[in-house]
Amino acid sequence: xxxxxxxxxxxxxxxxxxxxxxxxxxxxxxxxxxxxxxxxxxxxxxxxxxxxxxxxxxxxxxxxxxxxxxxxxxxxxxxxxxxxxxxxxxxxxxxxxxxxxxxxxxxxxxxxxxxxxxxxxxxxxxxxxxxxxxxxxxxxxxxxxxxxxxxxxxxxxxxxxxxxxxxxxxxxxxxxxxxxxxxxxxxxxxxxxxxxxxxxxxxxxxxxxxxxxxxxxxxxxxxxxxx
Numbered sequence: 001x002x003x004x005x006x007x008x009x010x011x012x013x014x015x016x017x018x019x020x021x022x023x024x025x026x027x028x029x030x031x032x033x034x035x036x037x038x039x040x041x042x043x044x045x046x047x048x049x050x051x052x053x054x055x056x057x058x059x060x061x062x063x064x065x066x067x068x069x070x071x072x073x074x075x076x077x078x079x080x081x082x083x084x085x086x087x088x089x090x091x092x093x094x095x096x097x098x099x100x101x102x103x104x105x106x107x108x109x110x111x112x113x114x115x116x117x118x119x120x121x122x123x124x125x126x127x128x129x130x131x132x133x134x135x136x137x138x139x140x141x142x143x144x145x146x147x148x149x150x151x152x153x154x155x156x157x158x159x160x161x162x163x164x165x166x167x168x169x170x171x172x173x174x175x176x177x178x179x180x181x182x183x184x185x186x187x188x189x190x191x192x193x194x195x196x197x198x199x200x201x202x203x204x205x206x207x208x209x210x211x212x213x214x215x216x217x218x219x220x221x222x223x224x225x226x227x
Contacts, residue, residue: 028060070100078107111136
């Protein structure tokens with residue numbers, strides 16, 4: 001791809017927002033080739049909801065990135081945008097598989113649309129949704145994303161004692177017992193752990209999330225749906 005400048009997380013799931021905005025959304029369009037960019041620009045130019053900037057402009061609220069697939073070059077550009085700018089990204093892509101979908105999510109993409117579905121109305125709705133801080137992913141792609149995250153947890157992280165929610169199974173069990181009012185000795189007995197293991201699990205969780213005490217740890221875990 002070409003067209004590098006500095007510009008840009010969120011997980012998806014909600015459809016495009018229809019909330020109106022007083023001012024047009026500043027939008028920049030980039031693509032791997034001039035024809036693709038010209039096509040999207042032609043779709044957006046008549047729309048009063050957006051104001052198009054040049055491909056090199058760094059003041060855009062939303063960047064529309066047009067690509068055939070989420071290849072290495074696209075991932076590099078998405079990470080650069082995420083790292084150097086607050087601009088949010090809508091990816092218009094020809095084809096995308098489950099692994100590429102996870103990569104796009106990790107790179108901070110706010111919305112994904114297949115080229116075949118990128119009508120002017122739909123594209124503007126997604127741009128508006130992403131500009132408002134929401135995200136957008138077609139239902140079938142959301143199912144693929146959830147399935148792939150589950151596979152990674154089951155086949156990659158699980159065997160190593162890791163967890164996508166940043167809590168290990170051991171930490172989760174200890175916190176559940178703590179939430180039921182048990183002290184360290186009781187938790188160790190119920191779970192057949194040593195007291196040292198129980199204390200270590202709690203310390204790791206509290207340290208990771210910068211929590212001051214056990215009460216705060218339980219409250220945090222419950223708020224986040226971890227236990």
